Amino acid sequence: MREQTDVVIIGSGFGGAIPALRLAEAGKRVIVLERGKKYTEKDFEQRWDIKYLMNLYAVYYNDDLNVFFRTCRMLGGGSVLYSGAMLRPPSEVFEYRDSSGYKVWPDEVTRETLDPYFERVERMMEVRQATWDEVPRSGAVFAMLLDNIGRTCDRGRFPYVNCRQCGFCEAGCIFGAKRHLGYNYIPAAQALGAEFRTECEALYIKHELGRYVVEYRTRENQLREIECDVCVVAANAIETPALLLRSRQYLRNLSDQVGRNFHNNGDVAFFIELPEGFADFTVYKGRTNAVMITYDYWDEHRITIHTGCQPPVIFAALELCPVNEDMIPFGLQYKHYLKEIYLNRLIGCLAIGLVDGEGRIYAGPNGRPVIYFPLTESLHAYIQRVVNEVAREIAEGNGGRVLYTMKKGFEHGDAHPLASVRMGDDPAKAPCTPYGELRGYPGIFITDGSSIPGSTGVNPALAIAGNAERIADYIVKNY
Numbered sequence: 001m002r003e004q005t006d007v008v009i010i011g012s013g014f015g016g017a018i019p020a021l022r023l024a025e026a027g028k029r030v031i032v033l034e035r036g037k038k039y040t041e042k043d044f045e046q047r048w049d050i051k052y053l054m055n056l057y058a059v060y061y062n063d064d065l066n067v068f069f070r071t072c073r074m075l076g077g078g079s080v081l082y083s084g085a086m087l088r089p090p091s092e093v094f095e096y097r098d099s100s101g102y103k104v105w106p107d108e109v110t111r112e113t114l115d116p117y118f119e120r121v122e123r124m125m126e127v128r129q130a131t132w133d134e135v136p137r138s139g140a141v142f143a144m145l146l147d148n149i150g151r152t153c154d155r156g157r158f159p160y161v162n163c164r165q166c167g168f169c170e171a172g173c174i175f176g177a178k179r180h181l182g183y184n185y186i187p188a189a190q191a192l193g194a195e196f197r198t199e200c201e202a203l204y205i206k207h208e209l210g211r212y213v214v215e216y217r218t219r220e221n222q223l224r225e226i227e228c229d230v231c232v233v234a235a236n237a238i239e240t241p242a243l244l245l246r247s248r249q250y251l252r253n254l255s256d257q258v259g260r261n262f263h264n265n266g267d268v269a270f271f272i273e274l275p276e277g278f279a280d281f282t283v284y285k286g287r288t289n290a291v292m293i294t295y296d297y298w299d300e301h302r303i304t305i306h307t308g309c310q311p312p313v314i315f316a317a318l319e320l321c322p323v324n325e326d327m328i329p330f331g332l333q334y335k336h337y338l339k340e341i342y343l344n345r346l347i348g349c350l351a352i353g354l355v356d357g358e359g360r361i362y363a364g365p366n367g368r369p370v371i372y373f374p375l376t377e378s379l380h381a382y383i384q385r386v387v388n389e390v391a392r393e394i395a396e397g398n399g400g401r402v403l404y405t406m407k408k409g410f411e412h413g414d415a416h417p418l419a420s421v422r423m424g425d426d427p428a429k430a431p432c433t434p435y436g437e438l439r440g441y442p443g444i445f446i447t448d449g450s451s452i453p454g455s456t457g458v459n460p461a462l463a464i465a466g467n468a469e470r471i472a473d474y475i476v477k478n479y
């Protein structure tokens, strides 16, 4: 017999775990389907071995293979392996208009309307500003680079308690210092009766007689169905649109905007090669996000920059090249070059700015996501601006040089997919209402990174989490 419940939630990251708690608090029967396993600190290892990492992450290449996206596949989603930066988007983000003049954020979603929800998340997750003692040396070197050219920066905010600065945040924290969702929202929801089913993958959502049916595969490879009044989809900005699109046969009124408007939060990774003897530090020591962030370029360029220490495995895969110069030699010579500069002459930076959503997620022939992420003229111009007007100022002002990953014109790795089922005021341009409800399907809500319409100006986790709190509030009041 088909199982019945009030609410099915697909995915247990920020977009899923937060509504699970709020709907359980409101007395709803909640079932959360999560395709990944449950990991505790005892299951993690301090290594960057690819085989180990591939168990933890889902990796997607775009269709011409020049960029890959990483998401986490486990109970708690991205919160478990992320680098912990929990930053509120600057107010100007919400005013962004794309190149056609369309204001991408709904009028009622502003920094002011989101602030109370950010506060809730910060309280639940123990987010606080890092102390000066918690700034790793690579963060201090980043601060020095900015100070030397008359620019400012400050310490970011993290949900870390007794962090030992071991640097394995993205391989899983074995000390339990990172307060991910498995320490707060998930156990609180479970205590109120919400059921989290791990290794259960949602395959289709069907609309039948005003209710929704979610078909899923269990860890024993069996197919099951659950019928519900409300279905919250939070499988991340790559999987959520793919799930909706492969369900189109059962959701015939699906907006043609599902899967469109996809972007990467305006992330541009670049590296600064420091002159010999510039500073005494070891790049991979200290937490992966090295705490310091600068807003000094915000007014002029709408860009923030933060720094971090990337694991050696990421460097080995990158093809770094200096701006306006030939590629650094490939193969063994490249390895030797990296070996020489990696440890204490290379600072990794991530610029985040405001971009249009010009990518698209399709459901491939097997229903799996296919990513189209073209290097459009406007994206190319934006990257050039980041590199030539911002990165070079910092690097060359300190006697160093910028290296970036532009083999085919774009960077190689990204962890901030957004906007593929975006909220918006205009039904012709946004498949979701300003409350994340899928147009044409009352009772289906999109609460993950897919519904975040624009770039967030900073790392997006807090924007996703705060928005999920806001949408959960709406569901509780209206269903």
Ligand SMILES: Cc1cc2nc3c(=O)[nH]c(=O)nc-3n(C[C@H](O)[C@H](O)[C@H](O)COP(=O)(O)OP(=O)(O)OC[C@H]3O[C@@H](n4cnc5c(N)ncnc54)[C@H](O)[C@@H]3O)c2cc1C
Pocket: 010, 011, 012, 013, 014, 015, 016, 033, 034, 035, 036, 070, 071, 072, 073, 074, 075, 076, 077, 078, 079, 081, 082, 083, 084, 085, 086, 087, 170, 200, 201, 202, 203, 234, 235, 236, 237, 239, 243, 289, 415, 416, 417, 447, 448, 449, 450, 458, 459, 460, 461, 462, 464
């Ligand atoms: C290495 C790394 C470092 C990062 N660092 C930061 C940072 O410091 N600060 C920041 O703000 N952001 C950071 N991010 C980004 C941040 O983690 C994501 O933006 C955020 O986790 C996205 O939340 P979400 O709810 O959209 O999706 P996720 O957190 O990805 O959750 C989606 C969940 O759905 C599950 N799922 C997928 N498909 C199905 C299905 N069909 N059925 C059932 N379950 C399914 C997945 O397994 C996953 O657990 C980082 C990301 C990565 C990968």
Ligand code: SF4
Pocket: 160, 162, 163, 164, 165, 166, 167, 168, 169, 170, 172, 173, 174, 175, 176, 177, 178, 286, 287, 288
């Ligand atoms: S740096 Fe801190 S939060 Fe990151 S893995 Fe080590 S102890 Fe955990």
